[in-house]
Amino acid sequence: MxxxxxxxxxxxxxxxxxTGSMRHATLLELAERDGIHLPDQLVxxxxxxxxxxxxxxxFRFQRLYDVARTVLRTEDDVRRLVREAAEDDVRDGGRWLEIQVDPSGYGARFGGMTAFTDLVLDAVADASRETGLGMAVVIAANRTRHPLDARSLARLAAQYADRGVVGFGLSNDERRGTxxxxxxxxxxxxxAGLxxxxxxxxxxxxxxxxTCLDELAPARLGHGVRSAEDPRVLxxxxxxxxxxxxxxxxxxALGVYPSLGTVPLxxxxxxxxxxxxxxxxxLLFGSQLLSQYTTMRAAHDLDDATLxxxxxxxIRVSRAPDAVKNEVLSDIDAWSASHEEES
Structure with missing residues (x-):
């Protein structure tokens, strides 16, 4: 079969x-509109x-990300990015999306961090209605900046804890900062319940x-994949x-593992x-949500039950409302049952 x-x-x-969710074609279109020169690696x-x-x-990776961010010039650009990210996830079978953003990277152009957060949450609400995809926002701090900046962002996130923000993150090069x-x-x-x-x-x-477990009490870890190197940590x-x-x-792509077959899933x-x-x-890796499933199936010969x-x-580790979780889990069961019937 x-x-x-x-x-x-x-x-x-x-x-x-x-910004990393932006379609490549959108990046090129917006850059051409405003005469923004993009490096060959993005063209x-x-x-x-x-x-x-x-x-x-x-640094080279982060520079490309920062260059891509500069093409977002208007509120419509932000709304387009969010809508297209939602459309891409729906195409890939997505039913719930938590998109992560650091408002401090955009506030200067959009009237401040609070105004930008309002814009993103409004765009998320619109995209969710238009596509049917459940969506929420994670506000993330940058670990290359001062920890006091992270506190300011955490307080900002707390203000939106009941208005679409579900979590607080910490991103960028984890070899930097303490x-x-x-x-x-x-x-x-x-x-604040985040x-x-x-x-x-x-x-x-x-x-x-x-260290992350001890100091930050995570509900989830972004990546965390190298915990496979220590059975006690696992x-x-x-x-x-x-x-x-x-x-x-x-x-x-970033050289953490030499091949998909060595990712310790x-x-x-x-x-x-x-x-x-x-x-x-x-935007930088050329691979959407569906590709993560298809490449792992091929690399590790995963069967449908495992997938x-x-x-x-x-779904279980998401911050989706219980009603959404129950509905999607039921649909996954139906997906599995339909395959068993075909067999």
Whole structure:
């Protein structure tokens, strides 16, 4: 029997960065409109060849992201980005999306961080109505900036805890900064009922995962994949029910793993860890949500039952309302049952 089209498998997308969700064609169109020069890596040599093996490599990656951000000039640009991200997820079988944004990177152009956050949340509400996709926002701090900036962002996120913001994150090069210094910001967010969703365990190993667990009390970890290097860390994550947002294509593109076949997804599943596959930055990696499922199926010979369970896990560790979770989980069960009937 031919492999099933995984676009019909309902799933959640929990690791998607704001500018990184932009369609490549949209980037080119907006840059041409305003006469913005883009580097060849974002034009003729797209998707770029990237590596984060050292800080220079990460700097080059971050520079491309920063250049891409500059094409967002108007409110309509922001609304278009959000709408197209929603459309892309729906096409890939997405039923719930949590999109991550650092308002401090956009506030200067859009009237301040609060005004920009209002704009994003309004755009998310519109896109959700237009596409039928459940959506929420994660506000994230930048670990290369001062921890006091993170506290300001956490207070901002707390103001929107009942208006579409569901979590607080910490992104950028995890080799930079001191993780413990951001604990106060995460405490502010948790007191407001927001989930702690920091990055960790991608560019640094399981020892940094432990630091994140101890200092930031995460509900999920962005990436976290290198926890597979220490069985004791894996056991702790599994017992605590902490979700890992695993982004296989970006892991390989950035040099964390040499090939898709070496991404330790089977080890994570075997250890009982809750895994949610994510695309990270499709604009820079050329790979959307569906590709994470199809590449992992091919690389690890995953059967439909395992893929359906991955989709269930993505829903379980999401911040979707219970009614949404129950509906999507039921639809995943129906997807699995229809395949059994065909067999």
């Amino acid at each position: 031919a492999p099933r089209d995984l676009a019909t498998l309902p799933k959640a997308h929990l690791h998607l960065h704001f 003729s040599a797209w998707p770029p060849v990237l590596s984060a093996a050292d800080e220079k490599g990460w 993780t413990a210094d951001f604990a106060a910001a995460f405490a502010i967010a948790r007191r 989930a702690s969703l920091p990055h960790g365990g991608e560019l640094r190993g399981p020892e940094h995962v432990v 056991e702790r994550i599994a017992q605590a029910g902490i979700g890992l947002e695993v982004c296989p294509v970006s892991n390989v 089977p080890q994570l599943i075997e250890a009982g860890v809750q895994v949610a596959l994510g695309a990270d930055d499709p 359906a369970e991955l989709a269930r896990m993505s």
